[in-house]
Each structure stands twice: as structure tokens, then as C-alpha cells.
Amino acid sequence: MSFAFGIGIGTQNNQGEWLEVFYQQPVMTPDNTLMDVISNALDYKGGNQAIAATAEQLSQLANALRQIGQTDQASLADKAAASKRPVVVTVLETDDTASSTPEVYLKLHLISHRMAKPHGLKLDGIFGLLPNLAWTSEGAIDLNELSDRQLQARLEGRTLEVKSVDKFPQMTDYVIPKGVRIADTARVRLGAYVGEGTTVMHEGFINFNAGTEGTSMIEGRISAGVMVGKGSDLGGGCSTMGTLSGGGNIIIAVGENCLIGANAGIGIPLGDRCKVEAGLYITAGTKVALLDDNNELVEVIKARDLANQTDLLFRRNSQTGAVECKTNKSAIELNEELHANN
Numbered sequence: 001m002s003f004a005f006g007i008g009i010g011t012q013n014n015q016g017e018w019l020e021v022f023y024q025q026p027v028m029t030p031d032n033t034l035m036d037v038i039s040n041a042l043d044y045k046g047g048n049q050a051i052a053a054t055a056e057q058l059s060q061l062a063n064a065l066r067q068i069g070q071t072d073q074a075s076l077a078d079k080a081a082a083s084k085r086p087v088v089v090t091v092l093e094t095d096d097t098a099s100s101t102p103e104v105y106l107k108l109h110l111i112s113h114r115m116a117k118p119h120g121l122k123l124d125g126i127f128g129l130l131p132n133l134a135w136t137s138e139g140a141i142d143l144n145e146l147s148d149r150q151l152q153a154r155l156e157g158r159t160l161e162v163k164s165v166d167k168f169p170q171m172t173d174y175v176i177p178k179g180v181r182i183a184d185t186a187r188v189r190l191g192a193y194v195g196e197g198t199t200v201m202h203e204g205f206i207n208f209n210a211g212t213e214g215t216s217m218i219e220g221r222i223s224a225g226v227m228v229g230k231g232s233d234l235g236g237g238c239s240t241m242g243t244l245s246g247g248g249n250i251i252i253a254v255g256e257n258c259l260i261g262a263n264a265g266i267g268i269p270l271g272d273r274c275k276v277e278a279g280l281y282i283t284a285g286t287k288v289a290l291l292d293d294n295n296e297l298v299e300v301i302k303a304r305d306l307a308n309q310t311d312l313l314f315r316r317n318s319q320t321g322a323v324e325c326k327t328n329k330s331a332i333e334l335n336e337e338l339h340a341n342n
């Protein structure tokens with residue numbers, strides 16, 4: 001059993017270097033029969049490889065795939081054989097550190113297709129393999145080639161719109177997982193895991209290797225590496241602290257049925273059924289006054305000591321300014337109408 005496989009249609013720059021790859025039907029853990037077919041048709045001898053397949057090889061692959069009953073993959077291989085754009089067949093024997101752009105794109109697809117969970121794949125070193133590109137109305141363009149393409153488009157009476165300049169494209173140009181609503185598609189990067197029943201409003205953002213387990217209303221930022229549990233809501237403009245730059249090294253997560261208030265933020269992982277008052281940013285070192293049910297002080301501890309604990313309500317006392325923590329007695333009730341996805 002190998003790790004993953006995908007037939008991709010991609011873009012290369014004038015030097016023949018891969019810029020990006022679209023895998024319509026990536027496969028997780030392809031079985032031995034499928035791997036034998038791939039080995040024969042593409043002269044694949046094992047390891048992790050991105051094979052630039054010729055039309056002839058793809059036709060052979062399509063026939064062999066049809067013979068083993070892989071009709072969807074066979075039809076994809078047939079279409080790829082007639083592609084005007086470069087085709088790559090990426091085979092990952094293991095989830096080792098990626099060594100090429102097509103490999104990275106396959107891994108990002110696996111997460112956005114919900115075939116792998118954030119933190120479930122080895123993604124170290126991917127920044128060096130993802131070129132910074134212009135994402136345009138005519139696809140991905142190498143920044144060194146952009147100016148000529150802009151001129152060419154104008155000369156031919158077209159407008160070339162540059163939608164973003166980034167290493168990651170927006171997820172929706174590659175995959176839209178079932179049962180999601182995304183108000184502003186530019187705010188969810190390829191490699192995001194968007195759980196079924198999630199709504200991402202315009203203010204919401206989901207980075208790669210991060211996402212939601214299920215029903216959630218996301219109006220704040222889900223930083224790289226952060227996973228949000230089922231039934232949890234992120235209020236407008238709120239923030240989950242990332243670990244990529246500056247922040248701590250604790251991996252932030254949000255449990256189930258939590259509410260992070262508008263403009264609030266968390267630098268500790270929350271357990272289930274927690275609430276953070278609007279506007280309150282809890283960092284790991286924040287000193288927190290624990291209050292009992294009568295609002296009497298029990299003790300003062302650091303927020304990191306409350307990491308992953310359930311049923312907490314964090315607020316900043318509006319009279320003293322002290323950050324306080326009480327038992328959260330009212331689990332949030334999600335607004336059914338807001339969460340209804342069609």
C-alpha cells in the first residue's frame with residue numbers, strides 16, 4: 001500500500017518549472033493493483049515522484065486503469081492525454097518531506113478534499129517548494145513573466161486581472177468540499193480543511209493545515225495549524241494565534257461548542273464549551289483570576305494552565321480590568337438558520 005497518488009493538470013513557467021497543479025481526483029492509500037498499473041504504464045520504480053507523463057503513457061495508463069475497474073481514474077487519464085496543459089502523475093510511496101511542487105500540491109489537495117486532517121501530513125519545507133505567483137484571471141503566472149503577459153493581454157484586447165500574489169492559491173479554485181458556504185473565496189487557502197456545515201463569512205479566514213471539524217460559523221481567523229471543533233463559532237474579527245511567526249509554540253485548537261467573541265483572541269487551546277468575551281485576547285501568559293459561582297476569587301493562575309480545560313468563560317472585568325475565568329453555564333446555541341448550508 002502506497003501513501004497517495006494523483007493525476008494532475010498543471011502550469012509551468014517558460015523554464016519548464018512547475019508553478020501549480022490541479023488534481024481533480026486525488027487518491028489516498030492506493031492499493032497494490034493500482035500501484036502495479038501505475039508502475040507498468042509510467043515506468044515508476046518506487047519512491048516519491050512527480051512524473052511528467054506523455055500523452056502516450058497516459059493513454060496506456062487509462063486502458064490499464066479501465067481493466068482493473070478504476071473507471072473514474074481511467075476517464076481522467078484519457079482526458080489528461082488530450083490536455084493542452086502539462087500533465088503530471090504524482091506518486092507518493094510515503095508521507096516523506098516533499099521534494100517538488102507537484103508533491104506539495106497533492107498534499108494540500110488531500111487536506112482540502114478531507115482525505116487527511118491538518119497535522120496529519122508532513123508539511124515541513126513546503127514554503128521553499130511553493131513559488132510566489134501572480135494568481136490571475138488567466139491562471140497562475142510566474143512573476144518574472146507577468147509584465148509580458150499583461151502587455152500581451154492588452155494588445156489582444158483582454159484584461160488580465162491579478163487577484164493575488166501569494167504562494168498559496170485560494171482553495172475554491174481547486175476543490176469545494178461538500179456542505180460549505182464561503183462568502184469571500186479569497187479568504188480560504190488551498191490546504192484548508194473546511195468541515196461539512198461550515199460557513200466562512202467575509203471576515204473569516206482559514207489558512208492551510210488548519211480548519212473546522214464540522215458545523216461552525218467562522219467570522220474570524222483560523223491560523224495555520226489551528227483546528228476548530230464541531231459546533232464552535234468564531235466571532236467577527238477574532239483571532240486564533242498561529243505558531244508560524246512570533247507566537248508561542250503551543251498548538252492552538254478550539255474544542256466543540258465554543259464561542260470566541262468578536263475581536264477576541266486565544267493563545268491557548270480551548271477545551272469544549274468555552275466562551276471568550278468579545279474583545280478579550282487571552283495569551284498563554286495572561287494572569288487569570290479564577291472565580292467561583294459567587295464571583296469570589298479562588299486563585300490567580302496563568303492562562304496556559306487552563307489549556308484544553310472544558311466549560312470555561314473568560315471575560316475582562318469591566319470595572320477592574322482583570323481577566324477573569326468562571327464556569328461557562330450556558331453552552332452556546334447555534335443559530336440553526338445561520339448554519340444551514342445548502
Ligand SMILES: CC(C)(COP(=O)(O)OP(=O)(O)OC[C@H]1O[C@@H](n2cnc3c(N)ncnc32)[C@H](O)[C@@H]1OP(=O)(O)O)[C@@H](O)C(=O)NCCC(=O)NCCS
Nearest residue numbers: 219235236260261262275276277278314315316317318319
Ligand atoms: C462574556 C459574555 C459571553 C457574557 O455574556 P453572558 O454570559 O450572557 O453574561 P451577561 O451579559 O448576562 O452577564 C452576566 C453578569 O455578568 C456581568 N458581566 C458580564 N460581563 C462582564 C464584564 N466584562 N465585567 C464585569 N461584569 C460582567 C453582567 O453585568 C451580569 O451581571 P449581573 O449578574 O449583576 O446582572 C458576553 O458578554 C460576550 O462577550 N459574548 C460574545 C458575543 C460575541 O462576540 N459573539 C460573536 C458575534 S460576531
